[in-house]
Amino acid sequence: MKMTLTSLAVGLLLAGPAVYAQGPRNEPVQPIPAAEVSDAAMAELGKKLFFDPRLSRSGFISCNSCHNLSMGGTDNLKTSIGHNWQQGPINSPTVLNSSLNLAQFWDGRAADLKEQAGGPIANPGEMAFTHELAIGVLQSIPGYVSEFETVFGQSELDIDMVTDAIAAFEETLVTPDSPFDQWLKGDDNALSAQALAGYQLFKQSGCVACHNGPNLGGTSFQKMGVVEPYQSDSDAIGRAAVTGKDADRFTFKVPTLRNVELTYPYFHDGEAATLEEAVDIMGRLQLGRVYSNQEVSQIVAFLKSLTGEQPRFELPILPPSTNQTPAPEPFG
Amino acid sequence: MKMTLTSLAVGLLLAGPAVYAQGPRNEPVQPIPAAEVSDAAMAELGKKLFFDPRLSRSGFISCNSCHNLSMGGTDNLKTSIGHNWQQGPINSPTVLNSSLNLAQFWDGRAADLKEQAGGPIANPGEMAFTHELAIGVLQSIPGYVSEFETVFGQSELDIDMVTDAIAAFEETLVTPDSPFDQWLKGDDNALSAQALAGYQLFKQSGCVACHNGPNLGGTSFQKMGVVEPYQSDSDAIGRAAVTGKDADRFTFKVPTLRNVELTYPYFHDGEAATLEEAVDIMGRLQLGRVYSNQEVSQIVAFLKSLTGEQPRFELPILPPSTNQTPAPEPFG
Structure with a gap:
């Protein structure tokens, strides 16, 4: 029995978090940390x-x-x-x-x-x-x-x-362990050659200047339409609504690219239906660069590697209302 | 070790389904069977x-x-x-x-x-x-x-x-093991005296004529407003819309009373906000009986004993749409 337990313990150690010879890579994007639930x-x-x-x-x-x-x-x-x-x-x-x-x-x-x-x-x-x-x-x-x-x-x-x-x-709703995070942690096999080429292009062509940090975004406010103005029917004026400054018109929080395959459609007005469209528009408006179809495909392959483990939990059962609970007014 | 395992097995047996001396009761209501998942x-x-x-x-x-x-x-x-x-x-x-x-x-x-x-x-x-x-x-x-x-x-x-x-x-969404079902299976302590009095009154005064079977309802179509007509702004004419028969006007499927504490408001038009109101109206309109406040309280205590184990499962994660998926048209 003792031997079995020892074998079991060894098995558990072997199945633990993978440790790679090269260790975490030094990149402008960091893996999503697992949720720390304090309460x-x-x-x-x-x-x-x-x-x-x-x-x-x-x-x-x-x-x-x-x-x-x-x-x-x-x-x-x-x-x-x-x-x-x-x-x-x-x-x-x-x-x-x-x-x-x-x-x-x-x-x-x-x-x-x-x-x-x-x-x-x-x-x-x-x-x-x-x-x-x-x-x-x-x-x-x-x-x-x-x-x-x-x-x-x-x-x-x-x-x-x-x-x-x-x-x-x-705060518990984090999505660790995407293929890209596995690659960041040192697993060379976690990304396809196309996704890796997409990440290199994402860095080299300047996307990462705004989409960086563990969330690939969410670290700054930036103008939507740097090189060319963004055409939109949306009334949203962005950060200017908060600061009152004209310079902040059409400045928005840079959105995260985590799970971007799941969060369609894109942009603050939702007008980009596909990742290909979003990448193309971002390249032209923010970077003054027209990506080839092949380059767009590479960046999209990289973006799809950002889909992490979705939060898994039991659907909550809600406590019922009582005779004292004010009734909702859906049509009032 | 063998002894520990044996103790464990005995413990599991003791924790299994309770078997009562008197066995299942012979009542016009039967316990909800657990879901049988065939696929x-x-x-x-x-x-x-x-x-x-x-x-x-x-x-x-x-x-x-x-x-x-x-x-x-x-x-x-x-x-x-x-x-x-x-x-x-x-x-x-x-x-x-x-x-x-x-x-x-x-x-x-x-x-x-x-x-x-x-x-x-x-x-x-x-x-x-x-x-x-x-x-x-x-x-x-x-x-x-x-x-x-x-x-x-x-x-x-x-x-x-x-x-x-x-x-x-x-078909998996069944709610077994309510206090009333535990009582039906023979557990004398599962119901309060008030709830038990409510069940006796529920049977004696005729509610059970329609609200019977394992679902306490759902076994027949009945007219809403037998003794007195039901006053409602609702356009619903009930079963007559299916059969075309005048005799079926305001005839509805008898609703289940299972989990009725959770399924407020009540009746086909949702006009009864509380169980007390629903019991009072049912007594007068269906049975020609005016329940006293105490009787209403007893029946409501019984009705609240019908709340079973709610289905527990993980919130499903849905597969994402693709570039080929037609976009929804919320405002189109």
Whole structure:
């Protein structure tokens, strides 16, 4: 028996994380770190809230409606559908790996995930509720009250507790171990020759100047349309809406390229339907470079190597409303 | 070591299903049987389809939108929200245990789950798509095509395969082991005295005449408003829409009472907000009986004992669309 146990232990060691002779590569992109869950109970509560449409006026729209975790943390629509089927002004960015961004929203108007989480709840074009009404709903649900009490030590709910919990859940939504990350960690066989050529071109032609760091983006605000102006019907003016500076017009947070194969369509207006189209437009507008079809294919092969392990978890079961819970008003 | 294993085996036996001296009770309600999954791969595929909003014209509405498995398999709205925020004509019935019903939809117009599953996809007021367009979308997604090929042995998709798979998933959505079922199986301690009094009253006063069988309903069509007519703004005429018979006006499939604590609001028009209200109205309109407050409380305590184990599973990750996938048209 002792021998069997020893064999087992050796087997487990052999199956552990691969260690490569050359070690991690020195690149302008770093592997996505695995999620560090500092408060599992808070993240579990946040998961329920993330999936709960009762945070919206209609009782129909949850965080997951537009940041669908079955679909790369997006809705895969050009722009999102809000309360009463309002057409949103902007493409819904992925929630995956969003904790790695320097700020939240395309214009960076929220400093962090906690600040972001309160936005859509109270936005008349999105969930169309108020923080007060949302708290009133949650406070009426004993299943929530007891869980908030366990996590926060108090049974009087407020919006800070709600957004703390949602942010704690969102911090778990990282996607490690993409083929590209395996390559970054030293596995020469993790990338195809075409994807590797695409990465070299991505670096050499300047994409990496903005799409860098572990999230391949999310580290700066940049103008959309550097060499040529970007033509769009979108009203979004980007960072200027936050700073009030004319120089910031059409300046947006550089989006992450992680899982970009899953987060179509592309750009803040969602007007690029395919990766090929997005790469072509980015090359011309941002870098003044027309990529050949072969070069576009190489970069797209690289981009597809950025799809990591998607967060896997049980669909949460939500605590039921009670006779005291205000009814949703989908058509009111 | 051998002794430890033996102790373990005894422990497992002791932790197995409880066997009570008196055995199963002879009642007009039977326990929910555990799901028998005949084809796990088909049910897995069906789960993905159930959660996939690309089966709708907008790319926003999935089966789970109105039969939300986080919320008792319903949307907890009076009537549902369809494409372009259309107000649905009827309350969304729970998908939980729906395989136990004699037919599907309130008016029973679908014979089974497979026939039901095709309905909302093509209903202009719900998902507003067509079966042909839905198949076109799925056929363009290699992740789906290979999974259909594994399950059905062919890579040419059709709507029959889609609805077979969705029905196979829905057949797994049963909720065994409610407190009432534990009592039915012989556990005298599973029900409170109040809930037991409620069940006795439920039987004696006639509720069980319609709400019987393992699903406490779903075994017959009955008129809503037997003793007094039911007052409603709803246009739904019930079974008459299927049979064309005047005698079937306002005749509906008797809804299941399983998990009724989770499936608020109640009736085909969703106009009863609470269980107390629903019990009171049912007593007066169907039985000509005015329950006292105490009696209502007893029946409600019994109804709350019908909440079973909710289906627990991992949120499915959907295969991504490709450049060939037709784009959704949320605002078109």
